[in-house]
Amino acid sequence: xxxxxxxxxxxxxxxxxxxQPQDQLYIKLNTNESPFPPSPKVLEAVSQxxxxxxxxYSDPACTVxxxxxAKRYHLQSENVLTGNGxxxxxxxxxxAFCGExxxxxxxxxxxxxxxxxxxxxxxxxxxxxxxxxxxxxxEDYLEFPGTVVIAxxxxxxxxxxxxxxxxxxxxxxxxxxxxxxxxxxxxxxxSCVPLLKEYENLLVVQTMSKxxxxxxxxxxxxxxxxxxxxxxxxxxxxxxxxxxxxLSLLAxxxxxxxxxxxxxxxxxVQETRSWTVKALKTLGFxxxxxxxxxxxxxxxxxxxxxxxRRLKDRGILVRWFGRERIRDYLRITxxxxxxxxxxxxxxxxxxxxxx
Amino acid sequence: xxxxxxxxxxxxxxxxxxxQPQDQLYIKLNTNESPFPPSPKVLEAVSQxxxxxxxxYSDPACTVxxxxxAKRYHLQSENVLTGNGxxxxxxxxxxAFCGExxxxxxxxxxxxxxxxxxxxxxxxxxxxxxxxxxxxxxEDYLEFPGTVVIAxxxxxxxxxxxxxxxxxxxxxxxxxxxxxxxxxxxxxxxSCVPLLKEYENLLVVQTMSKxxxxxxxxxxxxxxxxxxxxxxxxxxxxxxxxxxxxLSLLAxxxxxxxxxxxxxxxxxVQETRSWTVKALKTLGFxxxxxxxxxxxxxxxxxxxxxxxRRLKDRGILVRWFGRERIRDYLRITxxxxxxxxxxxxxxxxxxxxxx
Numbered sequence: 001x002x003x004x005x006x007x008x009x010x011x012x013x014x015x016x017x018x019x020q021p022q023d024q025l026y027i028k029l030n031t032n033e034s035p036f037p038p039s040p041k042v043l044e045a046v047s048q049x050x051x052x053x054x055x056x057y058s059d060p061a062c063t064v065x066x067x068x069x070a071k072r073y074h075l076q077s078e079n080v081l082t083g084n085g086x087x088x089x090x091x092x093x094x095x096a097f098c099g100e101x102x103x104x105x106x107x108x109x110x111x112x113x114x115x116x117x118x119x120x121x122x123x124x125x126x127x128x129x130x131x132x133x134x135x136x137x138x139e140d141y142l143e144f145p146g147t148v149v150i151a152x153x154x155x156x157x158x159x160x161x162x163x164x165x166x167x168x169x170x171x172x173x174x175x176x177x178x179x180x181x182x183x184x185x186x187x188x189x190x191s192c193v194p195l196l197k198e199y200e201n202l203l204v205v206q207t208m209s210k211x212x213x214x215x216x217x218x219x220x221x222x223x224x225x226x227x228x229x230x231x232x233x234x235x236x237x238x239x240x241x242x243x244x245x246x247l248s249l250l251a252x253x254x255x256x257x258x259x260x261x262x263x264x265x266x267x268x269v270q271e272t273r274s275w276t277v278k279a280l281k282t283l284g285f286x287x288x289x290x291x292x293x294x295x296x297x298x299x300x301x302x303x304x305x306x307x308x309r310r311l312k313d314r315g316i317l318v319r320w321f322g323r324e325r326i327r328d329y330l331r332i333t334x335x336x337x338x339x340x341x342x343x344x345x346x347x348x349x350x351x352x353x354x355x
Numbered sequence: 356x357x358x359x360x361x362x363x364x365x366x367x368x369x370x371x372x373x374x375q376p377q378d379q380l381y382i383k384l385n386t387n388e389s390p391f392p393p394s395p396k397v398l399e400a401v402s403q404x405x406x407x408x409x410x411x412y413s414d415p416a417c418t419v420x421x422x423x424x425a426k427r428y429h430l431q432s433e434n435v436l437t438g439n440g441x442x443x444x445x446x447x448x449x450x451a452f453c454g455e456x457x458x459x460x461x462x463x464x465x466x467x468x469x470x471x472x473x474x475x476x477x478x479x480x481x482x483x484x485x486x487x488x489x490x491x492x493x494e495d496y497l498e499f500p501g502t503v504v505i506a507x508x509x510x511x512x513x514x515x516x517x518x519x520x521x522x523x524x525x526x527x528x529x530x531x532x533x534x535x536x537x538x539x540x541x542x543x544x545x546s547c548v549p550l551l552k553e554y555e556n557l558l559v560v561q562t563m564s565k566x567x568x569x570x571x572x573x574x575x576x577x578x579x580x581x582x583x584x585x586x587x588x589x590x591x592x593x594x595x596x597x598x599x600x601x602l603s604l605l606a607x608x609x610x611x612x613x614x615x616x617x618x619x620x621x622x623x624v625q626e627t628r629s630w631t632v633k634a635l636k637t638l639g640f641x642x643x644x645x646x647x648x649x650x651x652x653x654x655x656x657x658x659x660x661x662x663x664r665r666l667k668d669r670g671i672l673v674r675w676f677g678r679e680r681i682r683d684y685l686r687i688t689x690x691x692x693x694x695x696x697x698x699x700x701x702x703x704x705x706x707x708x709x710x
Contacts, residue, residue, distance in 0.1 A: 001585075001586065001589070002580075002582035002583065002585065002586050003530060003582075004451075004452055004530070004532050004556065004582065004583060004586060005451060005452070005586045005589070006450070006451060006452060006453055006454030006455070006457050007454055007455050007456070008450065008454040008455065008476070009450055009451045009452075009454065009586065009589060009590060012589055012590065012593045013593065014588075014589055014591075014592035014593045015592055015593065015596055016592075017412075017415050017592075017596045017597065020412070020414060020415070020416075028411075031412055033410055033411055033412060034410045035410075036410060037407050037408075037409075037410050038406070038407070038409045038410055042406065042409065043403055043406050043407060046401070046406045046602070048398055051393070051397065051398050051401045051606075052392050052393070052398060053392075053571060054392075054393045054397065054568065054569050054570070054571040054572045054606060055388055055389045055390075055391060055392050055393055055568035055569065055570060055571065056383075056388055056570060056571050057372075057375070057386055057388060057564070057570040057571055058570075058571045058573065059375060060372050060375070061375075084439055084595065084598065084600075085595060085597060087594070087595045087596070087597070088594075088595050091594050091595065095361070095363065095364055095475070096359075096360060096361060096364045097359055097360070097361060097364075098361055099361030099362055099363040099364065100361070100362050100363065101362070102361050116592070116593045116594075117593065117594070119593060120450070120590070120593040120594055121363070175358060175359070177359050201359065209412070213409065213410035214409050214410065215409070215410060215411060215412040215413075215597075216408060216409040216410065216411050216412055216413045216600060216601035216602075217409045217600050217601070217602070218413065218597060218598075218599075218600040225357075227357035227358075227359065228357065228359060230356075230357065231356065231357050231359060231360045231364065233369075234356070234360070234364060234367055234369055235364060235367065235475070236369075237369035237370055237371070237372075237471070238367045238368065238369045238370065238471045238472065238474060238475045239442070239443075239446050239471075239472070239475055240439065240440060240442045240443050240446065241370055241372045241442070242372065242440060242442070242570075242573060243439065243573075244573075245439075245571060245572050245573040245600060245602075245603050246571035246572070247401070247571075247572070247600075247602050247603075248600050248602075251406075251409060
């Protein structure tokens with residue numbers, strides 16, 4: 001921190017993304033990317049002709065992309081805001097719906113970005129611990145007077161919060177915004193999108209980084225009532241009106257229109273996840289029930305840190321958070337079947353080696 | 356504004372980007388895009404193979420792009436931050452270097468985004484009017500105790516602030532950050548980049564949207580001391596660590612490496628600008644001295660609003676701001692020679708028509 005930094009910025013709590021080492025070819029199971037390339041329709045959409053148009057600004061209203069997302073979810077364009085990844089959308093939502101007299105609440109074990117963004121806007125955060133078994137019980141949020149953010153499925157646990165509970169939360173205070181971060185919902189979670197027609201205080205945030213194989217394209221979206229979306233646009237136009245580049249607008253629209261490819265990818269990830277969970281359990285791992293494209297698991301024989309480091313030595317990257325309550329857990333992305341076989345083989349060898 | 360909006364967000368002052376009508380093919384001289392396509396090297400860099408890698412996250416450290424920018428300006432990578440357009444970088448800088456006890460100052464007639472971003476972070480802005488002739492006199496800023504932002508060349512006037520004045524501003528208070536927004540500098544302005552070696556309180560912000568024909572790619576960059584850049588990264592990692600997508604990282608690096616193409620484009624724009632200024636003056640326009648890829652001009656016969664509307668009726672879009680001091684001025688982007696000939700022809704016809 002330099003002498004030039006504002007006091008607000010000195011209180012920031014920056015997020016640490018999963019490591020991207022360049023020194024060796026790793027099996028990368030640490031940032032929840034898809035093991036599958038983007039849809040062939042994405043490669044068609046990002047044509048040389050379109051690349052040649054990069055001298056023109058992108059459409060700040062993201063008209064075509066928003067319409068494609070709206071169509072996929074049986075909504076109107078006024079119910080959609082697209083962003084430069086869902087992280088950007090979350091930042092817009094934190095600014096729009098939290099502030100003086102509107103605190104924000106989320107779980108102790110959840111996506112680390114929420115706390116970074118609270119610090120960015122100087123928000124008062126209320127941390128509501130997950131239950132002993134890492135389940136999120138919506139009862140714990142019912143009386144909280146501010147904005148609630150729930151990752152569902154949660155990260156890094158992969159566990160889901162049941163919809164009836166979320167419905168109660170939405171109904172308890174119709175003036176309170178509930179943000180459901182569904183980054184991982186397509187791998188077996190239950191989406192709140194059908195509730196949008198009933199509750200105008202519900203904002204659903206999704207991303208194309210995981211289930212639509214576009215992590216490097218940076219496209220996320222929010223679905224909500226026209227009122228909430230207009231509020232988010234107010235922030236967007238104060239921050240960065242041309243927030244999505246031309247090629248990602250095209251890639252995102254092509255990806256969301258290729259429903260068959262999307263379904264096939266999600267199904268394959270779920271099948272590989274089932275195989276991986278079974279294999280890990282056979283090795284004596286405790287594995288939380290996952291509806292995401294990752295599993296959260298701990299060994300009964302080696303610490304999380306030891307496993308993380310030794311897997312890395314063997315060329316396999318997984319995510320270890322090294323913090324209270326989850327110190328012995330690893331978050332392991334579901335890669336290809338072959339990658340997961342390599343993981344299981346390495347884990348088995350490490351457990352055999354012992355301490 | 357909905358009942359859900361935070362009080363902070365209700366005080367926002369969103370920016371209105373130049374219109375992008377879809378109903379007709381316009382000659383678009385309203386958003387300062389380049390009339391030239393991106394470098395052929397950009398088309399090579401964004402290959403089908405690279406598009407196929409969109410399932411992987413982009414490099415959050417922007418290593419390759421930052422190195423390319425650093426090399427071009429004879430700096431180190433630690434002196435560079437790249438962003439999703441320079442608007443994003445300006446937002447990071449406003450958060451990093453302004454806040455409680457650090458107000459921000461800029462001109463009354465300048466890039467409209469500064470005031471939007473001040474509102475975004477709840478900053479106290481001090482507006483320092485340009486002189487009567489629209490020149491920015493650095494004397495007017497010397498005693499201001501907070502962060503100073505100067506667009507140089509200024510938008511929408513196109514006029515430059517002389518470097519000796521900026522040097523005095525940097526020296527007067529070494530603890531005060533001076534942000535020089537050089538979005539248009541490549542068209543004949545004098546860059547502050549050579550001053551970076553002398554002043555660690557100087558931040559230079561540039562964009563690839565204009566002189567490097569990448570408006571639709573959304574790539575901007577900041578150049579400054581390692582301390583200032585580290586501060587900006589602190590904000591970036593609190594907001595959106597993967598802020599640039601994979602394809603724009605490649606496009607940006609390719610664009611900045613093609614020096615010959617860049618020089619040729621800048622030269623062509625300056626030649627067309629000279630022609631345009633002369634032609635406008637012949638028609639009786641007052642034209643401010645421009646070092647940018649646009650001119651700011653007013654007619655002695657028709658109001659700014661009338662000219663704007665009638666040019667639009669004839670299929671030519673220019674930017675009219677309709678605010679105090681500049682109500683009769685139009686900001687006209689320098690397009691291709693052919694486009695400018697069409698503009699002059701239309702303007703001549705409108706002046707002949709009269710009121």
